[in-house]
Amino acid sequence: METNYYFNVFDKINIDDRNKWYLYVDAVYKADPSKKNTSAEVLSKLMSVKNQGGFRYKGSASAPNFVILFTSGEDIYWRDELDSTLGVLLYYGDNKTPGCDLHKTNLHGNEILRYIFELASSDDVEKRKKIPPVFVFKKAGGRDIKFLGLAVPGIKGKPKKDWLTAVWGCNKNGDRFQNYKSFFTILNTHDGSEYEKGFGINLAWLTDIENGNAFDSVYAPIEWKKYIENRNYNALLARSEKIIREKEEQLPTDPVKKNMLNEIHDYFIKKDRGYSFEKFAVDITNYMDDAIVDIDVTRPYKDGGFDGVGRYRIFSNVENVVYVDFYLQAKCYDPFNNSIKVHDTARLISRIKDRQFGILFTTSFISKQAYQEVLEDAHPIIFINGKNIIDYVFDELEIRDVVSLRKWLVNNY
Numbered sequence: 001m002e003t004n005y006y007f008n009v010f011d012k013i014n015i016d017d018r019n020k021w022y023l024y025v026d027a028v029y030k031a032d033p034s035k036k037n038t039s040a041e042v043l044s045k046l047m048s049v050k051n052q053g054g055f056r057y058k059g060s061a062s063a064p065n066f067v068i069l070f071t072s073g074e075d076i077y078w079r080d081e082l083d084s085t086l087g088v089l090l091y092y093g094d095n096k097t098p099g100c101d102l103h104k105t106n107l108h109g110n111e112i113l114r115y116i117f118e119l120a121s122s123d124d125v126e127k128r129k130k131i132p133p134v135f136v137f138k139k140a141g142g143r144d145i146k147f148l149g150l151a152v153p154g155i156k157g158k159p160k161k162d163w164l165t166a167v168w169g170c171n172k173n174g175d176r177f178q179n180y181k182s183f184f185t186i187l188n189t190h191d192g193s194e195y196e197k198g199f200g201i202n203l204a205w206l207t208d209i210e211n212g213n214a215f216d217s218v219y220a221p222i223e224w225k226k227y228i229e230n231r232n233y234n235a236l237l238a239r240s241e242k243i244i245r246e247k248e249e250q251l252p253t254d255p256v257k258k259n260m261l262n263e264i265h266d267y268f269i270k271k272d273r274g275y276s277f278e279k280f281a282v283d284i285t286n287y288m289d290d291a292i293v294d295i296d297v298t299r300p301y302k303d304g305g306f307d308g309v310g311r312y313r314i315f316s317n318v319e320n321v322v323y324v325d326f327y328l329q330a331k332c333y334d335p336f337n338n339s340i341k342v343h344d345t346a347r348l349i350s351r352i353k354d355r356q357f358g359i360l361f362t363t364s365f366i367s368k369q370a371y372q373e374v375l376e377d378a379h380p381i382i383f384i385n386g387k388n389i390i391d392y393v394f395d396e397l398e399i400r401d402v403v404s405l406r407k408w409l410v411n412n413y
Helices: 015-020 043-047 109-120 204-210 222-228 255-272 277-288 342-351 368-376 386-395 402-412
Strands: 006-008 028-030 055-059 064-071 081-083 088-092 134-139 145-153 164-170 176-186 292-297 305-314 322-331 356-362 381-384
Touching: 015 204, 043 055, 043 064, 055 109, 055 204, 064 088, 064 109, 064 204, 109 145, 109 164, 109 176, 134 176, 145 222, 255 277, 255 386, 255 402, 277 292, 277 305, 277 322, 277 356, 277 381, 277 386, 277 402, 322 342, 342 356, 342 368, 342 381, 368 381, 381 386
Parallel strands: 006 028, 064 134, 322 356, 356 381
Antiparallel strands: 028 145, 055 064, 081 088, 088 176, 134 145, 145 176, 164 176, 292 305, 305 322
């Protein structure tokens, strides 16, 4: 099994030694294993910032020199996500308190987000030079951290109004609050800086940033300077390998989500042996992608599998839009004990024709053999497994417990 390249960060890095240290994408910076409390924390030693919080910064909150976005991946209600194939980071703000001003948070995270995105919306290069560099890290086990990349606010080609939006959420008591939902682009820093070529970001840049010379520094990554100057810049796009997902990767691991997935299966099986699951599968699939323009339910089959047919739109605001037909097969299987087999995928494959694709929607998981045959033969089949379903219900529909889920199922199906 491959492991990440790592660096031991047991002591605070001296300013004079920063030029010997680099930030490499997906490298792990390891904490001192002999220390078990916050004294082992890495970010404070590596980047000279506070040792706690998702938002950490150098300078003032109203105009930070640089910002660190740290995600633990543990907040299942507001989960930050990196799409490595697009180089896009979804990052949520830090207001979770009902009745609180959106920007009045202890760590000033939302205040910082507003400041950064206001600057990024400007075409004035002198204003843009005030945009603080944003370094993204995630928890990598224990006190260890992984560097995800150098981020800039916004997504190239997307409306600026969608880069930072205020969204409503509620806590377990039903109390409501507003929080920020932001999008960043991870830069491809392959070309290095004026100082040197290469993937790594020299930490000596931090010293220049702290002295107010972020843009003029010889250590500033070339791609970051392109962004600041409003020139064409490159995101870090990573080609995703097609791999066979293990059972554990296709099903939820959180106990609450496990119970919710079982509830979906049991509800439809008890209701009518799974026949109504067809409508549920069609609805959730339709919700998942705005490019689906229509999807209809077809007749149920004796084996408990259900199907739908639909059209998928390629481009929407251009002339002569192309539509592609697809076929959906739904299987309401016992999530943890009954997998999708080869005969299930073979049935779907036999129905799709040239310039069509198929969607296999299941509360369960895809067996290794079925998964392997689809990938090896390059069949245009999309899998929506138990984990995908419950993550969507949990995150997008904001149904987060079995009681609420059961009520929603009864009201809609």
